[in-house]
Amino acid sequence: MRLATTRLLFAHWDRLRGERAAPIRGDIDPAHLRNVLADVFMLDAKPWQEGRVRLAGTRVCALFGHELKGQRLPQLWLDAESPEIARLIGAVTGGMHGVVASLIGETSGGRELDLEMLLLPVRPNASSQCGAIGSFATLALPTWFGVDAITSLSTRTLRMVERKPRSTCGFGRFTPAPEPRIQRGEHLIVLPGGKK
Numbered sequence: 001m002r003l004a005t006t007r008l009l010f011a012h013w014d015r016l017r018g019e020r021a022a023p024i025r026g027d028i029d030p031a032h033l034r035n036v037l038a039d040v041f042m043l044d045a046k047p048w049q050e051g052r053v054r055l056a057g058t059r060v061c062a063l064f065g066h067e068l069k070g071q072r073l074p075q076l077w078l079d080a081e082s083p084e085i086a087r088l089i090g091a092v093t094g095g096m097h098g099v100v101a102s103l104i105g106e107t108s109g110g111r112e113l114d115l116e117m118l119l120l121p122v123r124p125n126a127s128s129q130c131g132a133i134g135s136f137a138t139l140a141l142p143t144w145f146g147v148d149a150i151t152s153l154s155t156r157t158l159r160m161v162e163r164k165p166r167s168t169c170g171f172g173r174f175t176p177a178p179e180p181r182i183q184r185g186e187h188l189i190v191l192p193g194g195k196k
Helices: 004-017 058-064 081-094
Strands: 040-044 054-058 098-107 112-122 131-137 150-161
Touching: 004 098, 004 112, 004 131, 058 131, 081 098, 081 112, 081 131, 081 150, 112 150
Parallel strands: none
Antiparallel strands: 040 054, 040 131, 098 112, 098 150, 112 131
């Protein structure tokens, strides 16, 4: 997980799930994701099916040039990759495994954009079916953002986020950075880490 959006969403999801494989849909509070909400999307799905986009943030919709609500997520990929992506999403919704992927988005004009996608399972509650929460993030918005739109995705790398029990000694699992506390008027977020 290279990008701050991906890390922040994972940290929030990981904190909500506790000892469980995934959090319950009702646990997710958009107010706690306000700093990354524009890059986040949610899927409605039955277990082992890829489902459809329930909602998508403003930046996600702007990247693709249209509202994504109701669209099947695999339709965003090249036709050759779409069936494999559908199976992968089914593994997330049915197998309760997360996925982080490095993608290339291409516009109809041939422009390319490197993206990082995170897709994490969400369990159902009494009022909603299961599904997933995810994000599309990029290091920097391109100069053509809002003028041109991504028409297809292709996958560079995929990695499953392993479902490991929490370790008391802290070894053997990814430890996400805590969610930053942001005050009004602040524009930058400093995350711990880096070179010593």
